[in-house]
Structures are given as C-alpha cells and as structure tokens.
Amino acid sequence: MAKQSPVVFDDNNPEWTKEDFARAVPFEQAPAHIQAAFxxxxxxxxxxxxxxxxxxxxxxxxxxxxxxxxxxxxxxxNEALRRAVG
Incomplete structure (x- = not known):
C-alpha cells in the first residue's frame, strides 16, 4: 500500500474555494506585470x-x-557526424 503524503495547510496559500475559481481569469487576461513574471x-x-x-x-x-x-x-x-556520413 502506498504511503500517503500528509495534508499540509498553508495560511499564505489557502485552498481555493468555488468563489476563487469563479473570479479566476485565463492567463492571457491577467495584468501585464503578472504575465511578465511568468x-x-x-x-x-x-x-x-x-x-x-x-x-x-x-x-x-x-x-x-x-x-x-x-x-x-x-x-x-552533430557536424562531425554529418561529415562522417558524407
């Protein structure tokens, strides 16, 4: 049986809610400074x-x-191989 990783809670990065997903926009619509960071x-x-x-x-x-x-x-x-095969 595979060992399961423990659930980790991070107050700085909480799990998304349905509301968070509803507000999300495609990356292409994110502000330019956000796109530039990635x-x-x-x-x-x-x-x-x-x-x-x-x-x-x-x-x-x-x-x-x-x-x-x-x-x-x-x-x-690659160049040496190319010369070798003529």
Missing part, C-alpha cells in the same frame, strides 16, 4: 527544427574532448 521559457528546439532527440553512448574520452572545447559541443558532434 515569461515563457526560450529554451528547447525552435519550431520546424529538423532535429530528433536520441540517447547515444559515446566513449568518455571522445565526449570529454568535445566538451573541453566549450559551449556548442553538441553542435560540433
């Missing part, structure tokens, strides 16, 4: 990217050399 992440692949995430085992010494050259090591590995 700016969307700019990470991840851009839309339309032709990349695919894979798991790949690479010898440690090879990986260390690519990483030692600094940021962009993944791109450099």
């Amino acid at each position: 700016a969307k992440s700019k990470g991840g692949r851009p839309k339309g990217s032709n990349k695919e995430q894979v798991a790949l085992r690479i010898d440690k010494d090879v990986l260390e050399k690519f990483r030692a050259a600094g940021p962009g090591w993944q791109t450099r590995i």
Whole structure:
C-alpha cells in the first residue's frame, strides 16, 4: 500500500474555494506585470527544427574532448557526424 503524503495547510496559500475559481481569469487576461513574471521559457528546439532527440553512448574520452572545447559541443558532434556520413 502506498504511503500517503500528509495534508499540509498553508495560511499564505489557502485552498481555493468555488468563489476563487469563479473570479479566476485565463492567463492571457491577467495584468501585464503578472504575465511578465511568468515569461515563457526560450529554451528547447525552435519550431520546424529538423532535429530528433536520441540517447547515444559515446566513449568518455571522445565526449570529454568535445566538451573541453566549450559551449556548442553538441553542435560540433552533430557536424562531425554529418561529415562522417558524407
């Protein structure tokens, strides 16, 4: 049987009531300063990217050399692979 987490009450963040939900608005309608505080992440692949995430085992010494050259090591590995396949 799974152990249940204890219920935690937080006076600074009380459970929402039906009235709270009734007053709620979609994020897009929230004031600009609230939206700015939760700016969307700019990470991840851009839309339309032709990349695919894979798991790949690479010898440690090879990986260390690519990483030692600094940021962009993944791109450099991709370029080396592209040269290898012609």
